[in-house]
Amino acid sequence: MSILKIFPQVAFDKSLVKKNDFIRAQYSKWDEPQNGIVASVTDNEIRVLYIPSVGNVTNYFNIPSDEVEKGLWSLSWSSDLKEIIEEKETEDNEDGT
Numbered sequence: 187m188s189i190l191k192i193f194p195q196v197a198f199d200k201s202l203v204k205k206n207d208f209i210r211a212q213y214s215k216w217d218e219p220q221n222g223i224v225a226s227v228t229d230n231e232i233r234v235l236y237i238p239s240v241g242n243v244t245n246y247f248n249i250p251s252d253e254v255e256k257g258l259w260s261l262s263w264s265s266d267l268k269e270i271i272e273e274k275e276t277e278d279n280e281d282g283t
Contacts, residue, residue: 196255197229209263
């Protein structure tokens with residue numbers, strides 16, 4: 187199941203990932219994934235709140251839909267931590283199913 191919908195442009199499927207979902211995301215150039223909470227979801231971007239290892243600080247990172255389409259992000263998310271959904275690069279992403 188893909189987190190993306192393919193229209194004239196790529197967009198996140200907001201019925202799959204929602205505000206307050208738990209998310210584990212790793213950008214292709216990061217050494218390790220970051221765990222966080224989805225702060226907002228738009229067609230073009232997921233904004234994630236995470237706590238870095240710097241102490242009592244919170245921070246955000248953004249996940250653009252076009253970068254997910256290119257396979258630059260590894261994602262898994264859950265609303266309840268019982269069912270965990272993963273975004274995997276598959277042939278299905280090409281035709282929107």
